[in-house]
């Protein structure tokens with residue numbers, strides 16, 4: 001049964017014109033639903049359309065076919081109920097951690113007392129208490145991404161979209177931050193759509209992993225992650241985790257080879 005809560009993608013398609021008579025089909029006929037409070041990751045080869053799909057859900061990119069609805073409302077542009085976290089370091093270097101977290105609330109026109117209250121609470125949530133007065137240059141890359149996450153979460157969005165937020169970090173920091181995201185999500189229970197290249201990260205974080213194909217970008221496999229919800233980074237060394245990793249890897253591998261072959265083809 002299809003309820004209209006959460007994120008609903010209905011026959012979604014995005015094509016880009018790349019020249020006279022040529023186009024790239026970045027997203028092709030995707031119909032799927034992410035129920036409220038669910039955490040779904042998308043994995044797939046480079047260039048398969050993951051960021052494009054996320055941008056459409058965020059209202060930053062128009063679909064050429066089909067629709068996206070969030071909690072029953074059709075997405076026609078950016079919405080305050082939808083929070084975004086990207087790979088790029090988006091902290092403002094001239095503002096300290098507290099003011100970086102307050103910034104989006106200021107723009108949203110929230111009262112000063114509420115800004116302060118929410119900033120304090122969210123800084124605690126992402127594990128940055130004690131660093132309120134620090135400037136981004138004094139923080140590690142992982143801590144700067146925590147600031148970006150706090151800034152988004154402080155607005156209390158019902159949906160959070162993340163596009164490779166930890167891709168620039170080393171594997172260890174990435175897994176630890178991933179486990180933090182799971183802990184935070186268990187408290188906030190937003191609906192999350194998370195894009196990553198990293199299969200272990202996708203399994204560690206999600207309840208379900210979608211595998212996307214290389215051009216045209218379709219969802220070719222859906223894997224339910226039947227691991228305990230209170231997992232931490234140590235779960236990556238368990239046999240159950242390995243089994244899921246192999247399962248997703250088998251789906252991604254063939255597509256990655258196809259994408260690689262297509263992108264390394266020399267035009268004649």
Ligand SMILES: Nc1ncnc2c1ncn2[C@@H]1O[C@H](COP(=O)(O)OP(=O)(O)OP(=O)(O)O)[C@@H](O)[C@H]1O
Pocket residue numbers: 016017018024025026044045046047048049050051052053197
């Ligand atoms: N504005 C645009 N104009 C033309 N083509 C585009 C545009 N944006 C994306 N594309 C093309 O659409 C396809 C999907 O791109 P997208 O960035 O969504 O892939 P991705 O899966 O996020 O890749 P990566 O893993 O490298 O981030 C690519 O072939 C890309 O070149």
Ligand SMILES: [Mg+2]
Pocket residue numbers: 050051052
């Ligand atoms: Mg991308």
